[in-house]
Amino acid sequence: MLVTLDTTRADSIGCYGAAAARTPTLDALAARGTRFARALTPSPLTLPAHASLMTGVDPPRHGLHDNGMATLPESLPTLAEAFAEAGYATAAFVASGVLDHRFGLDRGFARYDDRLTAEVVGEYGYPERDAAAVTEAALAWSAGLAAGRPYFLWVHYYDPHSPYVARGGLPADAPPQRRYASEIAFVDEQLGRLLAGLPGDPERRIVAAVGDHGEMLGEHGERAHGILLYRAALEVPLIVAGPGAAGGRVVERTVAAKDLAPSLLGLAGLPPPAGLGPPLSELFGEAGDAKRPVYGETWLPATAYGWSSMLAVTVGSHRYVQAPRPELYDFAADPAESRNLAAAEPRRAAAMRAALAAFAVDPGSAPAARPVDDPELDARLRALGYLSGVTGGSTDDIDPKDGIRMLAEFEEAKALMSAGDLWAARTRLDDLVRRNPANVPFLMRAADARFATGDAPRGVALLERALEINPRLDFLHLRLANARLAAGDAAGATAAFRQALDLNPRLAGAWLGLAQLAAMGGDGAAERALLEEALAAGTVSAGISTRLGQIALAAGDGAAAEDHLARATRLVPTLAAAWWSWGEAAERAGDLELAARRFGRAVELAPGDASALLRTGQLLARLGRTDEALAMLERAARAGGGSPAGVEARRLLLAYGGRREPAADLDEPPEPWRE
Ligand SMILES: [Zn+2]
Incomplete structure (x- = not known):
């Protein structure tokens, strides 16, 4: 496992020494x-x-240097394939769209569960699920x-x-470090539940975390990860328990996490595929090589930010980082990696540079990672220097150590944006784009600021430039499509939605956009066909299920509506529109009590929706639940102000005979139109 x-x-x-950590499951595994x-x-x-964990080789040999851009080469054997060939049942349960099966890690798994709900998203809009859901799915399979x-x-x-969610009763505004720790505690707790629930003899189970x-x-x-190659980013927990892994042993030498792959095969008595490094010797009763060089790299600074990529090699307690300004640290003497020894120890630096060069793979002999899309995009990427070999492109020639300072300014600009100070945000973002024109996140946010300040043409141009730099990211195409849609460019929007789906056939936002375009063109049949095609492609989306439910309802197909809407509310229990339509389905079927319950949930989730409050009040009145009806109508009158729903609610309150006096604030001037 x-x-x-x-x-x-x-x-x-x-x-690993975190005194305040609550990680009893992992600690027990280590013990x-x-x-x-x-x-x-x-x-x-x-x-x-x-x-690397699935193949046992470093990125230069598997070819995946960044998220979202390429697929594992078919020629590389995977851990799951080796187990499957040996007759094992194989299954994977992943928690983020970053590991979608289209990137090739599913190879060898009889079951690869990456069906994530489109609306439950994390960074960059990648769908994700929490540890409880992953554990649930794995236990159900087992x-x-x-x-x-x-x-x-x-x-x-x-x-x-x-973002770090506060777990286990921690206040939502607790410091980020504590929220981060609470998420780790939550994972540990769920891992404990999984280990306790799995079938078979726990004593015979090999578990690697x-x-x-x-x-x-x-x-x-x-903040976060992906840019710099220091200890906090590179050092990970690695614990192996079960037959073969001696109890309570701690291996102090520097090891490569990727060597876990041949080790797991070895512990299971299976031969590793040719070309893998040696397994972690200590698991087989042997001493390890404390001077074995361990490779590291990050291309994200180049592919996303237009800076230089970085390569690193660690030998014992020394790390050399290749960057425009190279770095050398001895983290035994300097755990914070604050004293760069590159100039003071030129001979060691040169030796480590040579050790690093040994990891480079001749592009001709490396198995090429397949692009996730068509060869034309591939050619464009090559032209931009992104597929050039060992390192990524470096359009703006910025050392990530310097570039990182711009990210603090970027955070400030985003904070201004969130606070509604749009013009100040726009000025700051324009300045960042001027200094670092190949930075995709800067371009994206600068585009957002243009849209927010009414300059759609410039916003679209900025997104188009981001796409020239990074044409493989589905969410960039989706953003561009939505921007064109908002600007009334239906043909341009359609093309961009289609491009996004070429990259990611399960991208709910793109299917919904195409369906919306069909509906706007008056073609209801095409709208429905597109949404059904999305489901057939494996898309899981509360938005799509809600819309299909509404379409079924309008067509008088109550059973289909009930199915779609039940699914939508299960996928995203906080989606008011789904609860509302589901209430209408019950009302249509004549079950008014059920309809009132579903409407009640919808107005709880969207308490400012005057029309929903009004209709819920009317339904409660029909059911004879007068007190609740009057309370709901008062809320509708308050929320609706001078809108038709507000006026109607006030009329009904009076018509009910003033059994209860209208609230005093009903006489105040109506609020602006709220529909
Ligand atoms: Zn990760």
């Missing part, structure tokens, strides 16, 4: 297994790091396992990724 702990830095776990005190990820990015059949199960927990990368909590100016 492989458990990947997203965004989990080693020192956030109790057995009965082997803990690697210094395990390093090859990349601080989710997809490249997981690709209940169907044939007794005694060996299995390889991979579960991926994503919760500690930003490993972080995909760490998290920068402000060290060296970075």
Whole structure:
């Protein structure tokens, strides 16, 4: 069993020295297994790091250097394939769209559960699910396992990724460090529940828990991860428990997390595929090589920010980072990596640079990662220098150590935007784009500021420039499509929605956009066909189910409406529109009590919707629930002001005979139109 702990830095776990951590499950695994005190990820990015865990090779050999851009080459064997070939049942339960099966990590898994609800999203709009949902899905699968059949199960927990939710009774405004810790505690608790619920003899189960990368909590100016290659980003927990892993052993030497792949095969008695590095020797009763160089890289600074990419090699307690200004640290003497020794120790720096060069792969002999889309985009990327070989492109020639300072300004600009200070935000974002014109997040936010200040043409131009730099990101095409739709460019919007679907056939927003365009053109049949096509493609979306329910309702198909809307409210229980339409379905079927309950939920979720309040009041009156009806009508009158719903609510209140005096504020001047 492989458990990947997203965004989990080693020192956030109790057995790694985090005094205040609540990680009893992982601590217990370490107590009965082997803990690697210094395990390093090859990349601080989710997809490249997981690709290494699944193949046992570094990014130069598997070719996935960034999220969302390419698919694992078919020629590379995976851990799951090896287990499947040996007769194991195989299943994976992933928690983020970053690990969507289209990136190829599903190979070898008989079941690859990446069906995530489109509306439950994290960073960049990638769908995600929490640890409880992952555990639930994995337990449901394990209940169907044939007794005694060996299995390889991979579960991926994503919760500690930003934004940090306050868990376990922590106040929502607790400091970020504590919220981050509370997410890790939640994952640990869910892992405990999973381990307790799995079938089979726990004594015979091999369990490996490993972080995909760490998290920068402000060290060296970075928040989150992906840009800099320091300890907080690279050092991950790595614990192996079960037969073969000696109880309570701690391995202090520096190891590569990717070497877990041949180790798991070895512990299960299976031969690793050719070309993999040696397994983690200590798991096989042997001493490890403390001087074995461990590779690291990040291309995100180049592919997303237009800066330089970074490469790193760690040997023992020394790390060399290749960047426009190279760095060399001895983190045994300098745990904070604050004293750059590159100039003071030129011979060591040169030796480590040579060690790093040994990881480079001749582009001719490396298996090429397939682009997720058509060769034409591939050619455009090549022209921009992004597929050029060992390092990413560096359009604006900025060292990430310097670039990181602009991100603080970027955060300030985003805060101005959220606070409604749109023009100030626009000025700041324009300035950032001027200084760093190849920075995709800057371009995206600068476009947002243009839309918010009424300059749609410039906003569209900024998004188009972002897409020239990064044409493989589905969410960029979706943004452009929505911008064109808002600007009335139906043909341009259609093209961009289609491009987004070419990249990601389950992108709910693109299907909904195309359906909306069909509806605007008066073609109801086409709208419905598009939404059904989305479901057939495997899209899971409360928005799509709600719309299909509404269409069925309008067509008089009560049973279909009931199905779609029940599903929508199950997927996203806080979607008022779904509850509202579901109430209408009950009303149409003549079950007024049920309709009142569903309407009641809708108005709880959208308490300012005067029309909904009015209709709920009317329904309660029909049911003879007069007190509740009057209370609801008073709320409708208050929320509706001078709108037709507000006026009607006031008329009904009077018509009910003033059994209760209208609230005093009903006589105040009506609020602006609210519909
Ligand atoms: Zn990750």
